Amino acid sequence: MEALTYFALLLDATLRVSAPLVLAALAGLFSERAGVFDISLEGKMLVGAFAAGVAAHYAGSMWVGLGAAILVSVAFGLLHGFACITHRGNQIVSGLAINILAAGLTILLGVTFFRQGGRTPQLPTEARFTPITLPGAEALKDVPVLGALWSELISGHNILVYFAYAAVPLAAFVLYRTRFGLRLRAVGENPEAVDTAGLSVEGLRYQAVIICGVLCGIAGAYLSIAQSAGFIKDMTAGKGFIALAALIFGKWKPVPTLLACLLFGFLEATAARIQGAFDLTGASDAVRRAAEALPFVIEALPYILVVLLLAGFVGTATAPKAGGIPYVKER
Amino acid sequence: MSNPLPLWGGVGEGAGEFRLRRMVQDAPDLIPGVKHTPAQAALGEGVDVIPPAIELRHIDKRFGAVHANRDVSLAVQAGTIHGIVGENGAGKSTLMSILYGFYQADRGEVLIRGVKKTIARPVQAIAAGIGMVFQHFKLVEPFTVLENIVLGVEGGKLIARALAHARGELARLARDYALEVDPDAVVATLSVGLQQRVEILKALYRGAEILILDEPTSVLTPQEADHLFRILGALKRQGKTVILITHKLREIMAITDRVTVMRRGEVVAERETRATTQEELAELMVGRKVLLQVSKGAARPGAARPGAGRLAVEDLSVVDASGVERVKNVSFTVRAGEIVGIAGVAGNGQSELMEAIAGIRRAAKGTVRISGGAAHGNARDLRRQGLAHVPEDRRRMGLVTAFAAHESAILGYHDDPAFTGPILLDRRAIVAHCAAQMRDFDVRPPDPHLASESFSGGNQQKMVLAREIGRDPEVLLVGQPTRGVDIGAIEYIHRRLIALRDAGKAVLLISVELDEIMSLADRILVMFDGRIVGEVQADKADERLLGLMMAGIDPRTPREAA
């Protein structure tokens, strides 16, 4: 029973840890399926988190915080677009610049505004997204399995978590069933086809980076005003890159990307819990060493898995063909 | 050295003057190149009141220093197939790109069915009923045929209805025009011919009344080309207008009603197809008699050193990255002192064969011998064994366009002791070497420090030739030696190749230009579908024979006599 509770808690944590990954990975999915590679998911999440922390503090409302996060993140997305779409700059370099700018600006402005070493002030509960108890969660609590699942695992998350998971089928629908999705996928594979069909390559790609900005902004807001009660410097701590890894691991498709996010979230939750979880009294030195190293291996596993995937050792990942290449009309 | 011949090559007397002429059919003997306007046509006989499907008036377009279209006027009658011929760079594609809204003409106007239209973007061309099938297809490869068809004309926010509608339309179009394609096939899995059909379907689905095809057969097998022509015939019977851009005269003669000849950005002639000949068109295209009979003596193969072939290819097969066998059990020899030409429609394995011999591609099986010894290793090792190679595409392979000319001049020979010590390159020697080659081959400007990309096509080709011939190789492989090269340089390059032959070297020539093969080669091998289908002595070759063989039929063997 104890093991079962432990596992339930682990899954619960997985859902929470994975939520921002899902949002950021979907953000990357829209951008990259349109042919704009984006290593600045991290930076956009960071500025989003910062903007949310600041705005929620001043306005006393998480919704204002969320709006600010989206606006600022979209602005950085547009900067990426301006550099890569309009000016045909190198998408990796632009993404790198945005990551570095975000790291510097959030601290610089944070220190200027609040003088707390880059933190934003602690938010009161009213200015945060707090867990929601879903209908029937209390009543069904004691119903074995399904009831427990509903009340323990599904219920009790904040609204952004639900949004993140709802966004996956939504993204799949947009991508595969709508005119916009068809054009978006086309522009990421062969912009010439889109151009000769009389559509605007630049317009489509700008729409993609804006969607990317919106989702990164929500992911950032999740970190600072839902999961935590304020912004802390460098609070994304590589989540944007894990999301990127999940996107690649999910082969740029919504549902596999979701599964990759859940896997990586699960690994992170596990790594956080596993330390000191074993009783090592009487274990041999080698076992002790291995037990010590295990959390680190788990932590590095997402990165290792992506490398193995890209090397073709665990399936193949085919990136959108036009990704990373600025579109120049041929003569 | 400049082209001594006048630009107009003897047909230009009427160039400056306007003459009234009737729009259609009955004036094939008028002087070509005459500019006309429909206003004048209407003034003329007033018989022809149906406006042309497309009319271009005084189109002018420059790209920087390049005058791509000079005062081009052209009318295409509805329900006809109209050919536009011209060499590479004659301005055909630019003209069509203007028509499709990719470029804006600097001057001139476009009339569709007699109405003046502004076509600034492709969407306006599509709305005007113009469909374009590009030489390089504009398809989304991972998409299905249906998805490609509806892209841009989905007719609603969701695509389900559009896909269903397209499915019905496709069935109708397939019936009407012999355009069968599986609507649910993923485009990447289709053959080139089928992909082209998807492009045509795309245009028709958008309601195109006027279909422009840019070099449509350059990637097709002869059978696929035949099918394409049947489709075009069906389109014409249904009242569609077709513009066929090509440099293949055979196709013009086979399918078009009328033909416009372009040269150096200008319309130099317009002809009724049945009233002209390939020879006349060729002359008009090039501006003078084409069968450039390079003066050359009879080959004396093996005279210098008799015996086995200098280059011997035995049972060679090449499989490409996608697992398709591109070269199938090919065997032949090239003796010292002869030029052997390989003719064939592009894409029948010539390039792969060449690259395999040159050590760029790995052969699946078979052997190559150079001067009797088994050739092995990569391209650099083969160079040491006496094999030089002028590649088909100099910008993609023969040069590093970003490098200074002298750095490109040692490509493949950079580890020669003449250019490098044990560690450091001898820059001074390299520059001096390049300067000498530039003098020898009359490269202009003769500046070894200039970036390779700054030279014209002809001068780039001379630089590649200088590098490869300059090493006095025993065997030279040459691919498309005069593609995109101006006339003056063509002659020069041909003379150098003959001189090399006369010096007792073995030359293997691959070209899609039959004229070039026939005038240079001593023996001609014809390749079709990865095989060598036959061999012809150059003095016994003619276009008809080679053409049949290039289609996989050797009329001299009873097997395919029909």
Next chain:
Amino acid sequence: MTETRLPRWAGLVALPIVNILAALLLSGLLVAAIGADPWQALLVLLRGAFGYQEAIGFTLYYTTNFIFTGLAVAVAYHCGLFNIGGEGQATLGGLGVGLVCLYADALPFYLVLPLALIASTAFGAAWAVVPGILQARRGSHVVITTIMFNFIASTLMVYLLTHVLIRPGQMSPESREFLPHTFLPFAHQALAWLGIPFARSPLNLSFFLALLASVFVWGFVWHTRWGYELRVVGANPQAALYAGISPQRNIVLAMAISGALAGLLGVNEIMGVNHRLLLNFTAGYGFVGIAVSLMGRSHPVGIVLSSLLFGALYQGGAELAFEVPRVSREIVVVIQGLVILFAGALEFLFLPLLRPFVKAA
């Protein structure tokens, strides 16, 4: 591509300068927005970077790191590769140096030094060669794999310093301090031996190593046949095959050299300054190396100059944060970001500004 064809002076000098000025201008506006005087900030920054001996020492110490990582990016770039794994490779290089200094300290300095050099370059190279091989043999995109290798390196280092190499009885994740005889001499020490007094600073002899590395890269890339081959592969892989040059071999070679150069950063930080293994000593130098290389047009001379610029920014920025409390140290990071943005991603934004002068020339 015609728009990029510029006279040499414009492409190599004028455009980068205009781009830096744009980045600095924007930073100045930011400083003003924060409520400080940008002009005064600039003066403080300049004085902090060059105003006195200690400042110069610090500036050159930072410059050293930037030269290593900038050269690393440049070598890979010449082979058509984008190595953004400088952080990880430098981390591993530092680990190599640290292991030598920890476990070979029975040896005299003149043996420790070459061992440390070998270890730093070998470890850095190894960390870059794996993505290189995967790119060459399996087509795995080196940008993504090197990012992943940065994270793997960082995780590895945390594990080692918290569980294996940590000094017993200590909480912070650091190794013990090395024995003094394994330290790389500081510049002020070396100068003192020559009888020249110089203020104390972290500047050490690895600065000369950086200059030597610059000369090496210059000679290798432009004046050896191996460098020639590497550049052919970078500029036109098809032409490489045509010339019998193996793209695969050169990709691996370029990544190896690139990683080795990044690894040398460890000599400066670990053996020259910190004298112990610790976390995060790479401090973003690997990433900024990309900016350095972009600014320096991937040429050693340009890289040394832009390293000096970034070194001055680092040191001057620290002084600025100290003297003008309204401005935090991160202004430097922002300026770096802006420089990368303008000099890299928006390289040709200001080209129209230069056009009139280009025409006149």
